[in-house]
Amino acid sequence: MSTLKLKSKFNPIVQILNGNEKHQKANIKLLSDATTKGFKPKWYCVLHFNDGGLSNKQKFRRKQSDEVQDDLRVIKNVLYTELYGKKWHKKSTRAKSVWSVEYGDNPDKPHINLIIESLPYPYDDYRSFYVLIDRFLPNKCKCLSGHKDMSHVQPINDTEPTFSYITKESDFRNSTLIHQLNDY
Numbered sequence: 001m002s003t004l005k006l007k008s009k010f011n012p013i014v015q016i017l018n019g020n021e022k023h024q025k026a027n028i029k030l031l032s033d034a035t036t037k038g039f040k041p042k043w044y045c046v047l048h049f050n051d052g053g054l055s056n057k058q059k060f061r062r063k064q065s066d067e068v069q070d071d072l073r074v075i076k077n078v079l080y081t082e083l084y085g086k087k088w089h090k091k092s093t094r095a096k097s098v099w100s101v102e103y104g105d106n107p108d109k110p111h112i113n114l115i116i117e118s119l120p121y122p123y124d125d126y127r128s129f130y131v132l133i134d135r136f137l138p139n140k141c142k143c144l145s146g147h148k149d150m151s152h153v154q155p156i157n158d159t160e161p162t163f164s165y166i167t168k169e170s171d172f173r174n175s176t177l178i179h180q181l182n183d184y
Contacts (some may be wrong), residue, residue: 075112
């Protein structure tokens with residue numbers, strides 16, 4: 001009887017799952033601390049990468065985290081340039097954002113989770129922001145899917161479920177949050 005308890009206690013699968021939960025909780029805490037320090041998320045968006053079509057090079061690119069981060073840098077730059085102009089880096093009152101990547105069931109087709117604060121006029125209503133995310137960004141960023149109505153935008157009413165959702169794939173190999181791009 002005691003050997004069964006020892007086996008279940010030291011089961012590597014259980015330890016990995018517990019490790020995933022620890023990483024997710026750490027990421028949720030990081031985001032919760034950011035809200036305590038003044039981050040006020042208003043919008044949650046899902047953007048889809050271009051799947052690469054028949055190009056094996058593009059499909060392979062989605063599996064490389066450095067390449068995915070490079071594409072995210074381009075997307076963030078295009079988004080903020082549209083919102084604030086070319087010198088958006090210097091603007092201290094710009095909307096802060098949190099970027100994460102989710103792979104789901106297919107590692108070849110990750111998608112982007114974006115949480116962002118209130119946007120400047122005229123983009124701070126649902127319709128304008130949706131057009132910006134779904135039509136404008138894919139036209140400027142070839143790494144995004146050009147299919148219409150592939151993006152998802154919704155207002156954030158409660159941050160805790162949203163934070164939990166975007167960090168659900170966090171583990172020791174994948175933190176899901178892109179710390180180099182996030183404005184904490």
